[in-house]
Amino acid sequence: MNNIHRPVLLAEAVTALIDAPLLQDQVHKIVMIDGTFGRGGHSQLLLSKLDSNARLIAFDKDLDAIAVAKKILDPRFSIIHSSFAQMNQYAEPESIDGILLDLGISSPQVDEAHRGFSFRRDGPLDMRMNTDxxxxxxxxxxxxxxxxxxxxxxxxxxxxxxxxxxxxxxxxxxxxxxxxxxxxxxxxxxxxxxxxxxxxxxxxxxxxxxxxxxNRELEDLEQGLKAALSLLKPGGRLAVISFHSLEDRIVKQFLQAHAKVEVPRGLPVREKDLPQSVLEIIGRVRPSKEELEENPRARSAIMRVAEKRMGALA
CATH class of the missing domain: 1.10.150.170 (Putative methyltransferase TM0872, insert domain)
Structure with missing residues (x-):
């Protein structure tokens, strides 16, 4: 049984957040959110890239993930046993420099029969992320x-x-x-x-x-995207990794909706006078050929990245 978890788009996700122009000249404490800790791959790499004055807040509904997170003794890191959908209860509006949402389930969740996620291994038909x-x-x-x-x-x-x-x-x-x-x-x-x-x-x-x-995954995603938009500082970035079309459709439509400005038809407004959109879409990333060879479970992954515009009002 191979239940080693390989974070999908690990370097790409961390780079997308760290490379935000907002962070290049930062003098204040950087605060990041890892919305789905999983087994900590993304969090660990983020911590290795952030300076000693930074802070990383992670969320997860899975008690097994919480147990792994509590072994991280880095004082910059904290873990919260909750869904990322509730992250705006733990941070002030426009206080976060970067947010990562990895929507996939971890390999241990799939491979450990007692969790009930696998149709290849016999176990109780549970399927709850939060068994509490x-x-x-x-x-x-x-x-x-x-x-x-x-x-x-x-x-x-x-x-x-x-x-x-x-x-x-x-x-x-x-x-x-x-x-x-x-x-x-x-x-x-x-x-x-x-x-x-x-x-x-x-x-x-x-x-x-x-x-x-x-697990109310799609409802949590919609709520979490709204929370992320309100928490991001202008210039901060949101990166979302999805694994099936239902998730990706929600993410894509949310980003597109906030990357354009709706003007009532017929209103005589020149393009240069239009109000600024809230988000700028940075790009879309798929796993490399090399990653797919090492981790076939990454084959359906798509990461979408957007940046909150400076001066934008969510």
Missing amino acids: QGITAAEWLEQAPQEEITKVIKAYGEERFASQIAKAIVAKREEGLSPKTTLQLANLVASVVRTREPGQDPATRTFQALRIFI
Whole structure:
């Protein structure tokens, strides 16, 4: 079992934040946020690049990640057991120089069967990032209406066999055999999904959907992006690494919406008189060929970077 976590786009993400023009002539204390600590790869590299007067605040919902973070004895570093969606409760508006959101789940979360994320290793069907709160995937499948199960699997997994999968789950439930483990669910899905993309397990989309739903991942992302915009100083940067189209679409649309100025149609305003947009989109980065060879799990990653304009009002 290989549960070593390799941070995706590690150097690229840190460089995107550190290279912000705002930081080149800084004389005050730099404050950064790592919104998803994971196993600390991005945080550790950031700390190695920041001076002794800097501060790095990290967030994570996963208690295993918190345990790893607490082993970092650097006085510049602090970890908060919470979602990045709540980061504006821990910092003042326009007080942060850079924010990184890595939306992927860590390799240990996938590879450790007891977490319930893997359809290849048998374990309790849990799927909660924060095992201190909320219901497990098994508990939800035990009581959710068939229509709701269909909606979740279709919306969050983009699964075309969602209705058939939901029907099979409910049928098993009525027999008193509601799936309680990851392999029970994976095998049930495989019995219904007859075709799938080459190399993709039939249960991939269903497991993705349940994980996103149980952890409110897309709601947290939308809330976290708004919080990040308010927390960034003018000139500060936001870097977001996403791993599937649902996340990336939200990030892309959010950045685009704040990188343009809406002017009512027909209003006689010259371009030079338009108010300034809040964000400037810096770029989009995909993993290199070398990284993909070392870490195939990075294949779907996309990082989008934007900078808060000087003088902009969020």
